[in-house]
Amino acid sequence: MKRLHRIIAYGLLAIGLSLSSRAAWCGDPQSFQIRMGGGDGATLGDLRPAYIDMEAQRLPAISLKEVARRYEQLFKTAKNPEVRIDALHRLLNLQAIAGESVDMTPDQERVLYRKALASYEMIVSSGIYYGRLDELLYQMARAYEFIGEDGKSVERLKQLVGLFPKSVYAIEARFRIAEYDFSQAQYTAAEAAYAEVMQEGQGTPFAEKSQYMLGWSQYKAGQQADASRTFIQVLDRYYAQSDGFHKLDRIAQDTVNDTFRILSISAAYAGGAKALDNLLDTVGDKPYAYMLYDRLADYYLANDRYSDSVAAGQAFLNRYPDNPKAPAIAAQMVTAYEDGGFANQAREAKREFVRRFATKDMQGRLDAEERKKLYHYLEDLGRWNYAQAQTETNKDKQRQDYARAGGYLDRLGSLYPADPEVGPNLLLAGDAYAQAGQSSQALAMYRQAAYQSPDFDKAPDAAYAAVLLQRRAWKQQPSPASLDALVAESRQFVTIFQGEPRANAVRVHIANVLYDNGRKADAVAFAGPVTDDSSAKPEEQRAAWLVLGNTAFDQSRYAEAERDYRQALTLAAGVPDLKAQITEKLAADIYRQGQLAEEAGRIDEAVANYQRVGTVAPQSPIRITARFDAANALMKAKRWQPAINELVRFQHDFPDSPLISRIPAKLVYAYDAAGQSVHAADELLSWSHSDKSVDAAERWKRQLRAAELYDKAGESDKAQALYRAYLKAVPAAQGADDFAYRQELRYKLSLAAAKAQDLRERDRWDRELVERERKTRFGNDRTRYLAGNAAITLADEDAAAFRAVKLTLPLKRSLERKRIRLQKAITAYETAESFGMAQVATRSTYALAELYNQLSKDVLSSERPKSLTKRQLAQYNVLLEDQAYPFEEKAIELHQQNQRRIQQGVYNTWVQKSLDALATLYPARYARDEKWLGWVDAKP
Numbered sequence: 001m002k003r004l005h006r007i008i009a010y011g012l013l014a015i016g017l018s019l020s021s022r023a024a025w026c027g028d029p030q031s032f033q034i035r036m037g038g039g040d041g042a043t044l045g046d047l048r049p050a051y052i053d054m055e056a057q058r059l060p061a062i063s064l065k066e067v068a069r070r071y072e073q074l075f076k077t078a079k080n081p082e083v084r085i086d087a088l089h090r091l092l093n094l095q096a097i098a099g100e101s102v103d104m105t106p107d108q109e110r111v112l113y114r115k116a117l118a119s120y121e122m123i124v125s126s127g128i129y130y131g132r133l134d135e136l137l138y139q140m141a142r143a144y145e146f147i148g149e150d151g152k153s154v155e156r157l158k159q160l161v162g163l164f165p166k167s168v169y170a171i172e173a174r175f176r177i178a179e180y181d182f183s184q185a186q187y188t189a190a191e192a193a194y195a196e197v198m199q200e201g202q203g204t205p206f207a208e209k210s211q212y213m214l215g216w217s218q219y220k221a222g223q224q225a226d227a228s229r230t231f232i233q234v235l236d237r238y239y240a241q242s243d244g245f246h247k248l249d250r251i252a253q254d255t256v257n258d259t260f261r262i263l264s265i266s267a268a269y270a271g272g273a274k275a276l277d278n279l280l281d282t283v284g285d286k287p288y289a290y291m292l293y294d295r296l297a298d299y300y301l302a303n304d305r306y307s308d309s310v311a312a313g314q315a316f317l318n319r320y321p322d323n324p325k326a327p328a329i330a331a332q333m334v335t336a337y338e339d340g341g342f343a344n345q346a347r348e349a350k351r352e353f354v355r356r357f358a359t360k361d362m363q364g365r366l367d368a369e370e371r372k373k374l375y376h377y378l379e380d381l382g383r384w385n386y387a388q389a390q391t392e393t394n395k396d397k398q399r400q401d402y403a404r405a406g407g408y409l410d411r412l413g414s415l416y417p418a419d420p421e422v423g424p425n426l427l428l429a430g431d432a433y434a435q436a437g438q439s440s441q442a443l444a445m446y447r448q449a450a451y452q453s454p455d456f457d458k459a460p461d462a463a464y465a466a467v468l469l470q471r472r473a474w475k476q477q478p479s480p481a482s483l484d485a486l487v488a489e490s491r492q493f494v495t496i497f498q499g500e501p502r503a504n505a506v507r508v509h510i511a512n513v514l515y516d517n518g519r520k521a522d523a524v525a526f527a528g529p530v531t532d533d534s535s536a537k538p539e540e541q542r543a544a545w546l547v548l549g550n551t552a553f554d555q556s557r558y559a560e561a562e563r564d565y566r567q568a569l570t571l572a573a574g575v576p577d578l579k580a581q582i583t584e585k586l587a588a589d590i591y592r593q594g595q596l597a598e599e600a601g602r603i604d605e606a607v608a609n610y611q612r613v614g615t616v617a618p619q620s621p622i623r624i625t626a627r628f629d630a631a632n633a634l635m636k637a638k639r640w641q642p643a644i645n646e647l648v649r650f651q652h653d654f655p656d657s658p659l660i661s662r663i664p665a666k667l668v669y670a671y672d673a674a675g676q677s678v679h680a681a682d683e684l685l686s687w688s689h690s691d692k693s694v695d696a697a698e699r700w701k702r703q704l705r706a707a708e709l710y711d712k713a714g715e716s717d718k719a720q721a722l723y724r725a726y727l728k729a730v731p732a733a734q735g736a737d738d739f740a741y742r743q744e745l746r747y748k749l750s751l752a753a754a755k756a757q758d759l760r761e762r763d764r765w766d767r768e769l770v771e772r773e774r775k776t777r778f779g780n781d782r783t784r785y786l787a788g789n790a791a792i793t794l795a796d797e798d799a800a801a802f803r804a805v806k807l808t809l810p811l812k813r814s815l816e817r818k819r820i821r822l823q824k825a826i827t828a829y830e831t832a833e834s835f836g837m838a839q840v841a842t843r844s845t846y847a848l849a850e851l852y853n854q855l856s857k858d859v860l861s862s863e864r865p866k867s868l869t870k871r872q873l874a875q876y877n878v879l880l881e882d883q884a885y886p887f888e889e890k891a892i893e894l895h896q897q898n899q900r901r902i903q904q905g906v907y908n909t910w911v912q913k914s915l916d917a918l919a920t921l922y923p924a925r926y927a928r929d930e931k932w933l934g935w936v937d938a939k940p
Contacts, residue, residue: 134164138173145176154180171201175210182213187221208237212255215262224266225279231259231266232283239288260291264299272296272308273315280319290316290325297332306340309333310349317356327357327370334377347384350377351404358411375416382408386432399436406432406441413448423449423456430465439476443469451496460497467493467506474513483517486510490526504536508543520551542571546582553589556596561589580619587617591626598629603637606630628659635666640674661691672709681709681718697734700726720752739778743769747786750793763797766790770831781837788832788840795828795844799851807862818858825851842898842910849894849914853921856887892921 120140137160144153157173157180164170178193194217197210212234218227238256242248248256267275276292286292293316300309313333317326330353337346354377357366366374382405389401409429413422426449433442443466449456450463470486490510494503507526514523530536530544549564565586572579594609610630614623627650634643647667654660664687671680684706688699707722723745733739746769753761773779773787802821807814826848833844859880868876898914901907 134160134167134169137163138169141173141176150180150183171197171204171206174200175206178210178213182217182220185220187217191217191221211237212259215259219262219266224270228263228266228279229283231263232279232286234259235288236286245288260295263292264295267296268299268308273312276312277315277319289320290323290329294329297336301336304340306336306342307345309336310345314352317352321356324365327353327366330356331370331373347381350381353377354381354408354411358415360415363415375412378408378412378415382412382429386428389432389435402432403436403438406430406436406438406445410441410445413445423453423458426453427458427462430462434465434469439469439473443473460500463493463497464500464502471509478517483513486513487522504530504533504540508540511544511547515547515550520554523547524551538571542568545571546585549585553585553592558589558593562586565589583617584620584622587613587620587622590616591622594626594629598633598636603633603639606633624654624657624659627653631666635670638673640670644670644674661693664691677709677713678715681706681713681715684709700730716752720749723749733776733778736778736780739772739776740780740783743772743783743786746772747790750790763794766793770794773835784835785837785840788835788837791828791832791835792840792843792847795825795832795847798825798828799847801825802851803854807858809863809865811862818855822851822855838901838906839908839910842901842906842908842914845894845898846910846914846917849891849898849917852887852894853891853917856884856891859884859887888921892918895921
């Protein structure tokens with residue numbers, strides 16, 4: 001009968017008993033159940049979904065066996081196919097109502113359906129049917145399914161859907177087709193069919209069932225991600241319909257559990273908790289997310305996968321740290337590791353529990369059992385880490401262990417302040433923090449132990465530890481705030497624990513710190529009581545006197561400072577290093593007196609103090625600086641010779657002092673200021689050769705300055721030697737300024753040679769002046785002027801050579817010599833003129849004109865042959881005049897060039913000389929012009 005019941009669950013036609021086949025097929029949605037039998041199998045492919053069953057409905061309170069027997073007899077004897085089918089429908093409706101009360105074995109049912117199928121096929125083949133064909137196809141599919149011919153059943157269902165897509169049976173037909181595809185492992189086809197049912201059958205039980213089976217189809221098809229999203233939709237629906245899973249009937253509860261089960265298995269195979277994270281990232285966070293992670297953790301635990309179980313819980317905590325279930329999950333993680341015998345992992349889980357819940361706010365959310373666990377976790381972790389640190393040899397790891405210990409004990413004290421061992425716990429936390437290098441945390445612990453635990457016998461130790469920590473904090477990061485904290489901590493310690501043997505040491509230390517940071521009055525206030533305390537140790541009193549002396553020194557009370565320093569020196573007997581330090585302070589005091597005297601202009605007093613430093617502290621480096629400053633003071637007072645003497649003595653006494661490198665420059669300056677230029681130059685040269693720290697350029701700079709000093713002192717030979725050496729050693733100019741400077745040097749050397757009447761040397765420098773100017777790109781008006789004048793000088797020599805050639809017979813030969821000399825002179829003058837300087841150009845033009853004029857005159861005055869007659873001589877003279885005339889015309893033309901320069905605003909001696917020459921060569925014109933010019937320029 002169970003097979004019949006399953007067929008009835010498909011629904012029956014309403015014939016005779018007012019029960020529609022639709023109602024019988026669909027049934028009450030609440031009657032569906034989830035059966036979990038059979039297990040999940042060993043692989044993903046072995047997993048099976050729950051299947052849907054239906055319980056039979058109750059029969060009416062009447063006996064129907066006889067009615068059923070008659071319908072069965074009618075079915076067997078009727079010839080008309082439609083009558084047989086109608087009888088079968090009525091019989092099945094009775095069975096659907098009566099259940100087991102209508103006796104019919106499964107074999108009898110199968111016989112009935114086989115006979116019915118013949119009638120169904122006959123009706124379909126005839127093509128004549130007065131009822132609903134979709135209903136007929138539906139019943140045929142049901143009959144085929146009952147006798148085990150599922151393939152034919154599905155064919156009829158597909159025929160029904162194809163012919164009657166809007167039939168009342170279409171949704172169920174599609175659902176049965178999907179179930180068939182799923183049973184045949186055609187998961188892709190099943191997925192599409194279930195999706196179609198969900199779309200077409202919204203609001204029907206089949207749509208809900210299809211959603212669940214869609215997930216299974218996707219899962220079986222290897223579409224794990226799609227399946228997971230679909231199962232999440234199933235859970236969303238049940239969560240919304242059941243007030244957060246609180247109002248589920250047995251079947252719905254089984255479906256929900258099975259959905260969580262398959263999601264857990266899918267996540268486990270897809271990467272564990274990360275798969276759940278990815279799923280929720282895709283579908284969004286869910287109010288039942290806790291159950292997803294919890295079921296996954298349970299799944300792992302059931303398979304002895306402790307680490308994976310904890311990882312699932314950790315993933316939940318990471319994603320939902322504020323969830324109310326977070327403490328329970330975290331505690332379960334600890335238990336899981338402990339159950340698995342993983343002590344280290346259990347400890348880590350405790351740390352995680354503490355990290356999340358060891359705060360005032362979170363502690364208040366814990367229940368009593370969870371608060372007790374928190375207490376034990378903190379205590380266990382704190383003491384375990386402290387013990388680990390004590391045995392650890394790696395310094396970095398040791399500090400980490402101490403830091404952890406301090407953190408746990410710190411929170412234990414703050415969360416459970418009523419604990420009777422709060423003092424020792426706080427002190428232990430302070431020690432742990434201090435050894436971990438976490439001074440601020442250690443300080444807080446020490447303060448609480450020292451000043452908030454009155455009966456704690458180690459309170460002074462804690463207070464002193466707080467002072468030491470503040471001291472270290474100040475040293476590591478000096479600031480006004482950290483200094484104020486150190487002062488306050490120290491003052492509190494010496495005030496509350498006045499009889500403590502460490503009080504004076506604290507006073508002296510803070511006095512020094514205050515002094516070093518400019519808080520002199522506060523420093524004296526701390527140091528003063530120590531100097532008056534007979535119980536203070538000598539080293540404490542000595543340190544206090546030094547603070548007082550330093551303060552007096554800084555306030556320019558040098559007599560008091562000296563007195564205090566001498567007190568300190570007395571207490572430093574037997575401590576050579578310390579005595580040397582205090583002596584150094586005394587030397588600085590005297591040195592400062594010298595500085596003040598110098599600033600006031602009392603040079604003798606200043607020098608005396610500077611020199612006294614060496615007497616008081618003969619080994620002090622300050623004595624060297626004092627001697628150096630003594631020389632400087634004399635130089636500032638322009639007492640040159642005493643300054644020179646002091647500088648020379650300094651060189652002798654302190655040859656290894658870093659200050660020695662500054663002495664030569666000062667000596668040069670002093671010698672020069674004292675009028676001892678030669679000594680200054682000698683010192684410069686010596687400095688230049690001895691100083692290995694400078695490059696060649698700086699060395700030559702000093703030597704050239706020495707040359708200038710030699711020039712100044714009249715030692716021209718030494719100066720010129722340096723100039724020549726420089727030009728030879730550094731032939732190339734390093735820029736426009738350097739080029740100009742070099743041209744000036746050549747000019748000086750030219751003048752010096754001229755003065756010494758060494759014309760050959762002069763010409764050498766003049767030629768170099770000209771050649772350098774012609775080839776440079778750095779020239780300026782001054783260098784062009786110098787080069788032009790040098791070129792003129794050289795040209796004048798060529799002109800003199802030209803004039804020296806006399807035109808003698810044979811005239812042709814002497815004239816050729818004259819012409820060659822002329823051409824050379826012309827070239828030289830043109831070179832001078834090429835530099836473009838008006839003064840040089842006008843002079844050159846004038847000189848060229850005079851060369852031509854001279855040539856004209858020399859031609860006319862040349863030697864005549866002795867054998868000429870008067871007539872021949874007259875003709876010869878005419879010929880000479882013809883030869884001389886062009887030269888005279890050329891001379892006039894060149895002089896006219898100078899004349900035309902007047903229109904360009906150029907008028908100088910050489911222009912005037914050209915005008916004078918024109919007046920002589922061309923008097924008819926230029927003698928008049930010259931008078932007119934003179935009249936115009938005449939002053940009234």
